[in-house]
Amino acid sequence: MPSFVIPDKCDGCKALDKTACQYICPNDLMVLDKQTMKAFNQDPQMCWECYSCVKICPNQAIEVRGYADFVPMGASVTAMRSSEDIMWTIQFRDRSIKPKRFKFPHRRGVQEGMAQPFDQFPTGDADLKSPTLMSEPAGLNTERGKVKIDKVLTL
Amino acid sequence: MTQFETVTVETDLLICGGGMAACGAAVEASYWAKQHGLKVTLVDKAAMDRSGAVAMGLSAINQYVDLNSGNNTLKDYVDYVRNDLMGITREDLVVSIARHVDSTVHLFEKWGLPIWKDKDGNYVHEGRWQLMINGESYKVIVAEAAKNALKEAKGEYYERVFITHPLVDGDKCVGAIGFSVRENKVYIFKAKATLVAMGGAVHVFKPRSTGEGFGRSWYPPFNSGASAFFTIYGGAEMTCQEVRFIPVRFKDAYGPVGAWFLLFKAMATNAQGGNYMKDNAAELDKWEPYGKVKPAPANIRNWLMMLDVMDGKSPIYMQTADAIKKITDQAADEKEAKKKLKELESEAWEDFLDMTISQAILWAATNVEPDKKPSEIMACDPYFIGSHSGASGAWLSGPEDLQTSETKSEYFWGYPHMTTVSGMFAAGDASGASSHKFSSGSHAEGRIAAKAALSYIVDHPEPPKVDQAMIDGLLKEVLQPLETFEKHKGATTDPDINPNYIRPQQFMYRLQKIMDEYAGGVSSQFKTSDKLLEKGLELMAFLKTDKEHLAAENLHELMRAWENVHRMYQAEAHMRSILFREETRWPGYYFRADKPTMDNTNWLAFCNCVYHKDTGEWDMIKRPVKYITK
Numbered sequence: 209m210p211s212f213v214i215p216d217k218c219d220g221c222k223a224l225d226k227t228a229c230q231y232i233c234p235n236d237l238m239v240l241d242k243q244t245m246k247a248f249n250q251d252p253q254m255c256w257e258c259y260s261c262v263k264i265c266p267n268q269a270i271e272v273r274g275y276a277d278f279v280p281m282g283a284s285v286t287a288m289r290s291s292e293d294i295m296w297t298i299q300f301r302d303r304s305i306k307p308k309r310f311k312f313p314h315r316r317g318v319q320e321g322m323a324q325p326f327d328q329f330p331t332g333d334a335d336l337k338s339p340t341l342m343s344e345p346a347g348l349n350t351e352r353g354k355v356k357i358d359k360v361l362t363l
Numbered sequence: 364m365t366q367f368e369t370v371t372v373e374t375d376l377l378i379c380g381g382g383m384a385a386c387g388a389a390v391e392a393s394y395w396a397k398q399h400g401l402k403v404t405l406v407d408k409a410a411m412d413r414s415g416a417v418a419m420g421l422s423a424i425n426q427y428v429d430l431n432s433g434n435n436t437l438k439d440y441v442d443y444v445r446n447d448l449m450g451i452t453r454e455d456l457v458v459s460i461a462r463h464v465d466s467t468v469h470l471f472e473k474w475g476l477p478i479w480k481d482k483d484g485n486y487v488h489e490g491r492w493q494l495m496i497n498g499e500s501y502k503v504i505v506a507e508a509a510k511n512a513l514k515e516a517k518g519e520y521y522e523r524v525f526i527t528h529p530l531v532d533g534d535k536c537v538g539a540i541g542f543s544v545r546e547n548k549v550y551i552f553k554a555k556a557t558l559v560a561m562g563g564a565v566h567v568f569k570p571r572s573t574g575e576g577f578g579r580s581w582y583p584p585f586n587s588g589a590s591a592f593f594t595i596y597g598g599a600e601m602t603c604q605e606v607r608f609i610p611v612r613f614k615d616a617y618g619p620v621g622a623w624f625l626l627f628k629a630m631a632t633n634a635q636g637g638n639y640m641k642d643n644a645a646e647l648d649k650w651e652p653y654g655k656v657k658p659a660p661a662n663i664r665n666w667l668m669m670l671d672v673m674d675g676k677s678p679i680y681m682q683t684a685d686a687i688k689k690i691t692d693q694a695a696d697e698k699e700a701k702k703k704l705k706e707l708e709s710e711a712w713e714d715f716l717d718m719t720i721s722q723a724i725l726w727a728a729t730n731v732e733p734d735k736k737p738s739e740i741m742a743c744d745p746y747f748i749g750s751h752s753g754a755s756g757a758w759l760s761g762p763e764d765l766q767t768s769e770t771k772s773e774y775f776w777g778y779p780h781m782t783t784v785s786g787m788f789a790a791g792d793a794s795g796a797s798s799h800k801f802s803s804g805s806h807a808e809g810r811i812a813a814k815a816a817l818s819y820i821v822d823h824p825e826p827p828k829v830d831q832a833m834i835d836g837l838l839k840e841v842l843q844p845l846e847t848f849e850k851h852k853g854a855t856t857d858p859d860i861n862p863n864y865i866r867p868q869q870f871m872y873r874l875q876k877i878m879d880e881y882a883g884g885v886s887s888q889f890k891t892s893d894k895l896l897e898k899g900l901e902l903m904a905f906l907k908t909d910k911e912h913l914a915a916e917n918l919h920e921l922m923r924a925w926e927n928v929h930r931m932y933q934a935e936a937h938m939r940s941i942l943f944r945e946e947t948r949w950p951g952y953y954f955r956a957d958k959p960t961m962d963n964t965n966w967l968a969f970c971n972c973v974y975h976k977d978t979g980e981w982d983m984i985k986r987p988v989k990y991i992t993k
């Protein structure tokens with residue numbers, strides 16, 4: 209059962225208007241058992257092990273157990289995602305191999321929710337029929353480039 | 364029967380899907396819609412933050428042409444794509460995307476995506492066209508910009524609404540129909556133009572793992588052929604439906620190999636240590652001129668590997684330890700070597716953790732330390748992903764300014780990236796013959812198509828004509844599986860075994876068995892023939908009529924029912940196109956045993972098809988390949 213829920217940690221997202229795991233699963237797998245108020249994966253065979261539910265759960269109640277039909281038991285990969293970084297811990301089946309820990313950034317310079325879609329670069333013309341997209345041609349250039357592109361290229 | 368509320372949404376531009384292409388479309392459309400007072404609506408079956416192929420994240424941006432550096436030209440990119448697809452490519456579309464993709468990538472960076480930089484501040488390339496990123500939140504960031512754009516332009520988005528069918532008025536697309544997977548609501552979207560961006564398809568073929576790991580296909584199980592169905596059923600001409608993609612990846616968990624091959628320069632060998640790319644090089648003559656270009660086309664690399672597999676020389680290994688040793692050997696002293704090893708280790712694991720976490724679990728569970736021993740690689744199963752190294756999708760008009768006097772009459776009919784159905788546009792995996800756009804190019808194509816769609820709307824401001832009888836018919840058809848289940852569920856003691864209906868899961872298994880055994884799936888090492896395909900189509904005809912007996916217990920299962928109907932149309936278009944193309948051109952993707960060689964004289968051509976929903980007939984059409992580069 210690829211993603212699984214630890215009953216003691218899951219509170220059914222009582223504090224939210226909808227459960228986080230059900231909201232996020234791209235394959236509509238996480239559901240809440242209304243009786244127990246605990247979430248579960250309703251079709252583990254369709255799970256991609258994408259960890260979207262794991263990363264979003266406010267109580268760290270979801271983990272992943274490798275697919276039983278080809279993954280030997282005993283290893284684990286856990287994720288802790290904060291607003292700018294993600295921390296991974298990899299535990300090997302063979303406990304004599306030292307667990308690995310990695311921390312990677314996942315966004316830089318822009319606060320969550322603040323990605324500003326327009327006006328990052330000026331747009332060259334206002335003609336709906338021209339090939340110039342929003343932010344072009346200026347946005348085709350970088351400070352690092354050798355050439356400056358002043359119109360959208362053709363061959 | 365449960366009552367369903369019908370919600371009617373009227374809009375100018377409807378974007379179907381919420382993935383990379385759709386998010387690009389939402390940003391671009393919102394920018395222009397704001398200026399022209401138009402409304403944009405986006406519909407996704409999942410939550411945009413984590414929907415589609417980039418749900419988990421990615422570790423690289425695979426298309427960056429870097430035009431501004433002066434190192435590459437548009438023609439360089441076209442040469443690469445054309446050769447990889449064995450000559451079958453729409454150069455005008457490839458250029459159309461390539462000339463915009465850099466600006467898309469620069470926007471990603473402005474939105475907060477961490478792109479690796481070297482000490483001089485230049486992007487770190489994985490290969491010539493690929494950039495390394497810390498991409499765990501790639502999709503979250505791209506979706507955030509799209510949502511903010513929609514908000515600024517007073518547009519709207521619907522999540523958890525599953526699109527089933529297009530709405531068509533004569534030869535024009537006037538919107539779409541779908542249902543909520545959360546509440547009893549059916550949605551009628553009436554639109555002046557519609558942009559299809561619902562990804563590609565997996566689980567059309569039987570995957571290698573059929574137990575719990577069934578869902579661990581390389582391609583995400585949630586992209587189920589909705590784009591293909593939408594365009595096929597809407598009457599759009601389709602192209603390259605035979606050009607499936609079979610990636611070679613680490614075995615079983617399908618972790619990426621790109622960083623190993625490109626960044627770490629690792630070699631793959633057979634079990635005896637033989638280099639199949641060298642040992643089987645004589646085979647390349649058969650696939651000239653494409654067989655001889657560098658880098659060798661993806662399908663040819665598969666093929667040379669598969670020759671060894673069929674010769675009993677597997678397992679095939681990625682020689683990770685050798686690659687790491689070679690890199691650390693270059694270090695000046697032991698201390699630096701250790702530091703380098705640590706760096707490589709972190710890069711290698713991040714490559715998995717950013718986009719195929721299962722592979723990290725599998726390595727940990729089998730005690731793999733890549734610097735100590737090699738790891739097995741393997742060809743996955745067949746997928747439909749027009750944005751990657753496959754090419755299946757809708758046949759689109761190219762931009763006018765990229766046509767030559769020879770191509771214009773064939774490849775241009777008014778609006779860039781519009782299908783042959785008026786007002787229906789397509790991008791990303793939904794559009795064909797423009798491979799190697801990947802995440803960034805799909806976003807760029809969404810932007811191009813969205814701007815074109817708005818210019819179409821300005822030229823065609825009349826409100827969409829939607830026939831009520833058509834809607835009534837579709838509403839009944841869409842909800843039928845729920846009714847079928849209710850009506851018959853009491854007939855047996857086991858709801859799964861009932862002579863009156865078939866549940867979506869078994870329907871999918873039946874489809875997969877047909878495709879696997881007759882259309883060159885995993886179990887036949889991707890080999891098929893005219894006779895096998897004809898038999899497969901015969902069995903498919905039964906499945907098509909049994910579609911009327913699909914049963915669904917709840918909304919989730921109703922979605923599964925329609926996903927599998929969508930897959931079935933992708934499957935049929937695929938079989939018919941393989942049959943139509945009387946040669947073998949991509950031996951590593953599929954092999955037609957009765958036509959084992961490439962025939963450039965007769966088949967350097969596109970195999971297109973059009974479905975007529977009123978008669979159920981398919982027209983197969985051969986269209987010329989015309990290049991715009993010299």
Ligand SMILES: Cc1cc2nc3c(=O)[nH]c(=O)nc-3n(C[C@H](O)[C@H](O)[C@H](O)COP(=O)(O)OP(=O)(O)OC[C@H]3O[C@@H](n4cnc5c(N)ncnc54)[C@H](O)[C@@H]3O)c2cc1C
Binds near residue numbers: 801
């Ligand atoms: C495993 C893997 C690794 C990859 N690695 C890389 C890489 O390293 N670098 C790179 O640049 N590219 C990579 N790619 C390619 C990249 O992910 C795709 O090119 C890109 O996502 C295509 O964009 P799209 O919008 O067409 O599809 P997607 O991004 O997949 O979006 C499809 C959207 O359609 C929605 N949808 C589907 N069906 C329906 C329906 N019926 N109704 C409503 N909505 C629906 C989905 O929810 C989703 O929002 C990779 C792809 C895969 C599968």
Ligand code: SF4
Binds near residue numbers: 220221264268269270
């Ligand atoms: S997100 Fe976590 S706490 Fe909330 S319902 Fe799901 S498992 Fe339970």
Ligand code: SF4
Binds near residue numbers: 255257259
């Ligand atoms: S791991 Fe991904 S696919 Fe599996 S249940 Fe969680 S969110 Fe869904």
